[in-house]
Amino acid sequence: MRRLLVLLLVIVIAAGAAAAWWLNAPLPQRAGSAPAGQPLELEIEPGTTPRGVARAAVKAGLQTSPELLYWWFRLSGKDRGIKAGNYEIPAGTSPYALLQKLVRGEEALRAVTLVEGWTFRQVRQALARAEQLRPDTASQSEQEIMAALGRPGVAAEGRFFPDTYTYAKGSSDLAVLRRALHAMDRRLEAAWAQRDPRTPLKSAEQALILASIVEKETGRAEDRAQIAGVFSNRLRAGMLLQTDPTVIYGLGEKFDGNLRRRDLTTDTPYNTYTRAGLPPTPIAMPGKASLLAAVQPENTRALYFVARGDGSSHFSNSLDEHNRAVNKYQRGRP
Template sequence: MRRVLFFLLLLALALGGAAAWWLQAPMPQRPGSVPEGQALELAIEPGTTPRGVARAAVQAGLDVSPDLLYGWFRLSGKDREIRAGNYEIPPGTSPQALLQKLVRGEESLRALTLIEGWNWRQLRQALARAEGLRADSAGLSEAALMAQLGRPGLAAEGRFFPDTYTYAKGSSDLALLRRALHAMDKRLEAAWAQRAANSPLKTPTEALILASIVEKETGRAEDRGLIAGVFSNRLRIGMLLQTDPSVIYGLGESFDGNLRRRDLTQDTPFNTYTRVGLPPTPIAMPGKAALLAAVQPADTKALYFVARGDGSSHFSQTLDEHNRAVNRYQRNQK
């Protein structure tokens, strides 16, 4: 009897050691199924059972019995904690490491950076190029897309906050846009709460529109507040804003990179040389600094500014001074 018990003990230890080795040992790739050195892609849909997860792992290329893998899931007691998502499984991953990854929800992430000053067309182009991002918005018009995001009737331009957004491979571009939309809502709300008492802006939307102009006009960060101050001064006295980026935006895809005199007289809703006040929508995505500059402009009497050619601007209070600056910096006349 003692010999039998001793044998069973040895067998249990051997099995336990084998199980421990199996849990820690790397799972080789199925021969010919995945290029050597490339991570396996494992997609787990919501509602997938633990047994279904094991089958999906094997179908993805893991060279292991699905029953054995499922048994480990059950034995661990964490089989019901596995999270849906899109995962990348590196070569050499052990069953134990695989389960940890699935329980923690360590999905394969990508990143998309939305750049300050981009317009809506550029944003949609970036979405289309984004690796692993499901293009659910591709066939939607701007109006239909904004309705999908819960903002029917709202122009998309400028409504998404420029930042870097991570996303799981296979996730929807609508989900990323929704995050960027809510981020801009929060940034704009915070900026509007800090607006100067003498601001000529009447609504948060006006602040967003002015911020987009400031974003496009600013060559150096230190000039941002002064540029906002010039436009605020003009708004107070009903003076034309005369901002080239807004005119260019109104020309749309017909703009060839060269702004001509005739473009300044071609009336569009965005031509601030022919129409008083702010354009009807933003012209780009403003960042946090531009939003704050729009609501907290520098205290200045300047009504004009001109680019010096080095990224900075020269600011003037009178038209005569401005014309001299234009001759100096734009026409190279002393």
């Protein structure tokens, strides 16, 4: 009897050691299931049972018994914590590490970057190029996209905050846009709450429009607040803003990279040489710095500025001074 107990104990210890070894040993990948050294792709649909997860893992390319995996999930007590999603399983993953990944919901993430100063057309192009992002909005118009986002009748331009957004493989591009939309809502609300009481702007909407112009006019970050100050002064004085980026935006796809005199005199809703005040919508996505500059402009007397050609701007208080600066920096005259 004693020998039998010892034998059983040895068997139990051996089984435990074997189980411990298996749980921490790398699971081999089935030949041809993925390029050498590349992770396996495992997709778990919502509602998949633990047994179904084990089978999906083996089908994805893990070379092991699905029943063995299933019983490991069950005996761990974490089988009900496995989350649906798209996962990448690196070569050498053990059964223990696999379960931890699935329980934590460590999905395979991708990223798309929306850049400050981009138009909505450029945003759509970036989303269309984004890796494994589902193009749900590809066939939709701008109006249809904004309606799907709960903003019917609102222009899409400038409504999305420029940042890098991560997403799980197979996510909808509409979900990325929704996050960027809400991010801009928060940033704009925070900026408007910090506005200078002397601002000529009447609403957060106007702040967003001015911030988009500042974004497009700024060649050097240090100039943002002073550029915003110039536009604020011109708004107070009832002067035309006369800013080229709005004219270019109004030309749309007709703009060939060369802004001509006739473009400045051809009236469009975005031509700030022919129409007073701000344009009807933003002209691009402003970043945080431009939002703050728009509502906290520099206290300056300047009414004009011109690019020096090195990224910086020359600011002038009078038209005579401005004309001299234009001759110097734009026409190369002394």
